[in-house]
Amino acid sequence: MSTREESGGVLSSVELNPLAVVLGSLAVLLFADLGRRLVTGKLPVSTLATFLWEGVVFGMAIGLAGIGLAMTYSILQFANFAHGDYITAGAFTGWLAAFVVAGLGSFGLSGLVLVSDTVPTGELGINVFATPLAVLVGLAVASASSAGLALALDRVVFKPMRGARGISLLIASVGVALALRHALIVLFTGSTRSLTTDVPGQTVAIGDGSVTVGAHEVTLVVVAGALMLSTHLLLRYTKLGTAMRAMADNEDLALVTGIPTERVVRTTWLVGGALTGAAGFLIALESGSMDPTFGWDLLLLVFSAVILGGIGSVYGAIVGGIIIGITRNLSLVWLPSELVLVGAFGVLIFMLLVRPQGLVGGVKTV
Amino acid sequence: MSLLAIEGLDAGYGDLQVLSDVDMAVGSEEYIAIVGPNGAGKSTVMRTVFGLADHMDGEIRFDGEGIHGLRPDQVITRGLNYVPQSDNVFPGLTVRENLEMGAYILDELPEDRLESVYDRFPILYERVDQAAGSLSGGQQQMLAMGRALMLDPDLLLLDEPSAGLAPDLVAETLDRVDRINDAGTAVLIVEQNAKEALRRCDRGYVLVDGGNRYEDTGDALLTNQQVREDFLGG
Numbered sequence: 001m002s003t004r005e006e007s008g009g010v011l012s013s014v015e016l017n018p019l020a021v022v023l024g025s026l027a028v029l030l031f032a033d034l035g036r037r038l039v040t041g042k043l044p045v046s047t048l049a050t051f052l053w054e055g056v057v058f059g060m061a062i063g064l065a066g067i068g069l070a071m072t073y074s075i076l077q078f079a080n081f082a083h084g085d086y087i088t089a090g091a092f093t094g095w096l097a098a099f100v101v102a103g104l105g106s107f108g109l110s111g112l113v114l115v116s117d118t119v120p121t122g123e124l125g126i127n128v129f130a131t132p133l134a135v136l137v138g139l140a141v142a143s144a145s146s147a148g149l150a151l152a153l154d155r156v157v158f159k160p161m162r163g164a165r166g167i168s169l170l171i172a173s174v175g176v177a178l179a180l181r182h183a184l185i186v187l188f189t190g191s192t193r194s195l196t197t198d199v200p201g202q203t204v205a206i207g208d209g210s211v212t213v214g215a216h217e218v219t220l221v222v223v224a225g226a227l228m229l230s231t232h233l234l235l236r237y238t239k240l241g242t243a244m245r246a247m248a249d250n251e252d253l254a255l256v257t258g259i260p261t262e263r264v265v266r267t268t269w270l271v272g273g274a275l276t277g278a279a280g281f282l283i284a285l286e287s288g289s290m291d292p293t294f295g296w297d298l299l300l301l302v303f304s305a306v307i308l309g310g311i312g313s314v315y316g317a318i319v320g321g322i323i324i325g326i327t328r329n330l331s332l333v334w335l336p337s338e339l340v341l342v343g344a345f346g347v348l349i350f351m352l353l354v355r356p357q358g359l360v361g362g363v364k365t366v
Numbered sequence: 367m368s369l370l371a372i373e374g375l376d377a378g379y380g381d382l383q384v385l386s387d388v389d390m391a392v393g394s395e396e397y398i399a400i401v402g403p404n405g406a407g408k409s410t411v412m413r414t415v416f417g418l419a420d421h422m423d424g425e426i427r428f429d430g431e432g433i434h435g436l437r438p439d440q441v442i443t444r445g446l447n448y449v450p451q452s453d454n455v456f457p458g459l460t461v462r463e464n465l466e467m468g469a470y471i472l473d474e475l476p477e478d479r480l481e482s483v484y485d486r487f488p489i490l491y492e493r494v495d496q497a498a499g500s501l502s503g504g505q506q507q508m509l510a511m512g513r514a515l516m517l518d519p520d521l522l523l524l525d526e527p528s529a530g531l532a533p534d535l536v537a538e539t540l541d542r543v544d545r546i547n548d549a550g551t552a553v554l555i556v557e558q559n560a561k562e563a564l565r566r567c568d569r570g571y572v573l574v575d576g577g578n579r580y581e582d583t584g585d586a587l588l589t590n591q592q593v594r595e596d597f598l599g600g
Contacts, residue, residue, distance in 0.1 A: 239470070242459065246467050249456040256416050256448050257513065258439040258471045 020353040027350070034333060043333060046209030051329045057217045057286065059305075059325020060224040065279035065298065066305045066317035067231055068150075068272030074248035074312035075268045078169035082153070082176040083276065084299030086146050088292055089180060090277025091284045092188055094142025095195055102126045102134035117193040127199045128219050128285075139223070139281050146277025149180075150269040162265075177296065184292040192291040195284055220282045227275055228318055235314065240267055248312065301328075301341075304348045310358025319359055323347065368427075369394045369521050369552050370415070370446070375424035377414040383422060384410045385576045392521060392554050397547045399584065401560035402573035402597065408556040409451060411573070412523045416441055416448050428521075439471055447519040451526045451556075454510035457499025461490050464498050464509055468516030476516070483512040486545075504535045511542065521552040528559060540566060561598055564588045572597060 037043035069083045092115060099112040103124050111119045128135050157176055161169055199215040235241040247254040247264050255261055283298070284290040305324045309316020324344050331343025351358070368391040378384040384407040392398045400408045413419040415426055416438050426434045428444050442448075447468075456464050465483060469476055484491040487508040493501060498509055507527055514522055527543060528536040536559060544566055547553045557563035564570050564584040572580040572593060580593055587593050 239466070242463050242466065243470060246456045246459055246463075249458045250453055252418065253450065253454060253456065254467075256418065256438045256442075256450065257467050258442040258517075259467060260439050260470075 017353055020350070023346075023350045023353065030334070037333065044209050045207030046211055048333070049206045049211045051332055052326060053211055053213065053217075055326035055329035056322060057220055057325070058328065059322035060221050061279055061283045061286065061321075062298070062301055062305045062325055063318040063321025064224040064227060064282070065276055065302045066309070066321050067228070067314050068276040069302055070306050070309070070312055070314050070317040071244075071268050071272040073306070074314075075244065075265060076158070076169070078166040078173065079303070079311075081170060081173040081299070082180060083173075083302065084295040084297070085177045085180040085184070086150055086273060086276045087280035087283070087295030087298060087302075088184060088290075089149055089280070089295075090142040090146030090273075091280030091290055091295070092184055092292070093145035094138040094140075094277065094281035095284060095290070097141035098126055098131075098134040098138030098195075099124065101137045102131045114188055115193055115195075116189075117191050121194045122197055125197045127196050128215050129199055130197070135219075135285065138285075139278055142277040142281035143274040144277070146280065147270045147273035150273030150276070151266060154265070154269045181292060181296055188292055190292055192289055194289045196288045198288075214286075216286045216288070220286045223278065223282055227278060231271070231275065231314060234271065240264070244268060301344060304345060308348055308351050308358060310360040313358065313360040316358050316360035368392060369396075369429060370554065371425065371427045372411070372415075373425040373427075375411070375414065375426065376422040377410060377419050377424075378422060379419055383576070384419070385414065387424070387577055388573070389578055389581075390571055392552050394520065395547070395550055395552050396569065397544075397553045397567045398555070399560075399563040399567035399570040400554070400556045400573055401563060401570060401587075402579070406573040407576040408573050409525050410576075412448060412525050412554070412556065415446070415523065442517060442519070443471055445517075445520040446523065447514040447517060447521075448523040449510045449514045449525060449527065451529055455498040455501070455506045455513070457497065459498055460495050461498055461501070461509055462494045464513050465490075465516055468513035472517070476518075479516050479518060483515055486515070486542075487512050503531055504539065507531065507539055508542070511546070515546070515551075519551060521554065522546060524553060524555045526556050526558055528557065536562070561588065564598075 034043070038045060038048065065087055068086070069080060072078070072080050072083075095115045096113055099115055099119065100109070103112045103119060107119050107124070110116075125131065126134050153176055157172055158169060161172060196216065201212040201214040203210045203212050235245060243254070243259045243264050244267065246257070246259060247261055251261065254264070280295060283294070301324055302321075305320035306317045307320070308323060309318070309320030324347065327347045328340045328344040331340045335343060370390070370392040372388060372390040375388040376383060376386050388407075388411060390398075390400075390411065400411060402408055410419050414421055415433070417434075417436060418438070421434045425432065428446060431444070433441055433444060456467065459467065465480060466475055469479065489505055490509055490512055493505065498506060501509060511522075511524070511527070524543060528539045531539060540559075540562060543553060543555060555563060555567070564587050567584040570582065570584050570587045571578060572587065580587060580590065582590065588598070
């Protein structure tokens with residue numbers, strides 16, 4: 001509750017924790033090395049800028065996907081392991097809609113509905129410039145379907161367990177995750193399908209080289225940023241948003257204050273689900289392909305972002321996502337690409353050692 | 367007719383029965399104190415009225431209508447409100463947001479109620495945009511009462527409003543309760559400072575082991591030799 005007393009804890013726990021000191025020194029050394037590489041020209045400025053930009057893009061996606069997880073954690077006090085598959089489910093239904101909008105009349109409906117890799121993506125030609133409507137409809141359907149799915153699964157699985165301990169809910173959510181993932185595989189097959197055609201990127205000259213900024217990267221950053229801002233406005237300035245924060249603060253008090261807590265829970269699933277579906281659609285748009293396990297594969301990173309920011313905090317999830325994204329890509333300076341996740345999780349471990357409550361720790365902003 | 371009538375109430379938590387055969391009545395504009403040793407079930411009475419403890423048997427009527435089984439958000443629409451003993455503000459919300467939540471069930475924020483709460487507790491107006499968690503204990507207690515007054519209740523249930531406060535703040539807090547009652551709101555209060563509460567109330571109930579032991583006017587209980595020896599420290 002009281003973060004005030006804990007705010008001095010960063011320094012004191014660093015002093016107390018030798019491992020944290022070692023890791024902290026390592027971080028300083030890495031930054032010094034980064035400077036050296038830049039000065040000596042071993043690392044072109046443009047390469048660093050590319051790493052950073054791609055890190056921000058990935059971080060915004062992870063941050064957006066993390067909001068829903070942080071919300072349900074703070075309101076219902078459990079870590080929802082099905083969250084990754086909400087990302088996938090949203091993406092698949094969204095792309096189903098995008099395929100139908102873009103290809104109806106030219107291709108067989110069954111192939112479009114199955115987002116099948118038998119539909120030639122090059123001829124379908126989906127991208128933000130050629131088929132803006134398909135992208136927009138896809139995004140909307142992805143949001144709506146994940147929101148609906150989250151609500152339905154709450155009604156069927158989590159609502160009957162309301163009041164159960166967090167660990168029971170967590171285990172139930174693992175079951176939901178498995179069921180959902182395999183339902184998607186049965187429906188859509190497990191293959192990786194390509195979704196978009198290339199869009200010309202904008203080249204920005206930096207130093208001795210240039211950074212390529214893709215239109216789909218910009219789309220992801222802009223839409224994710226707008227959705228994050230909307231979430232902030234919802235939580236800060238609406239009655240229902242305030243009630244969500246109140247319930248995260250103290251559920252019993254919310255109840256006796258007359259806040260209809262079940263309605264708040266439903267809203268939380270609805271909003272969190274919608275953001276999650278949008279994140280899934282945008283991640284697939286940016287990468288240009290998807291398979292039925294990509295959300296699950298991202299879940300560990302999404303959890304890392306949420307924990308890094310301070311579990312239960314929406315703002316923490318956003319900040320944590322961006323840090324995880326940048327760290328992952330910045331690791332490429334030192335690590336081969338197969339090991340980039342080591343960097344991302346290294347930051348998480350460091351954070352857990354020096355500031356276990358997370359960046360925005362203790363403050364539940366939803 | 368009593369505003370709140372509790373008759374033959376059995377209640378508790380799960381298999382644990384805390385209250386047995388409790389009778390209590392609060393008339394309109396009355397000031398009633400519940401005193402008794404720790405673990406007597408004083409808070410459980412209030413928690414049962416608000417549906418937070420399990421009702422097992424007996425009647426709870428407000429304005430003549432049974433209210434047991436109602437959700438808290440339905441209970442407060444009937445005209446009673448409740449300030450729990452601890453953790454009774456939303457620490458992450460601002461003072462104003464805390465008060466707004468008190469009127470959540472209304473479609474529109476009652477600005478006049480907000481004004482009257484600020485009039486009653488001017489310090490809240492000064493701190494209106496501050497997080498409630500940053501307020502002092504006494505100020506949080508005022509905020510909790512202010513939130514409960516947002517719907518202008520006929521009856522206010524206060525669970526140990528002076529708990530954890532410095533001694534000089536105890537009298538101040540109970541003075542505020544007096545003034546709330548003077549303004550026409552009936553008060554049912556659980557209070558550790560038994561003498562202080564009995565001095566101020568119209569009538570009091572001494573609860574022991576989950577049942578009624580004594581019931582009388584505050585003054586009579588204060589002068590009752592048996593009550594003095596057993597519960598008020600002679």
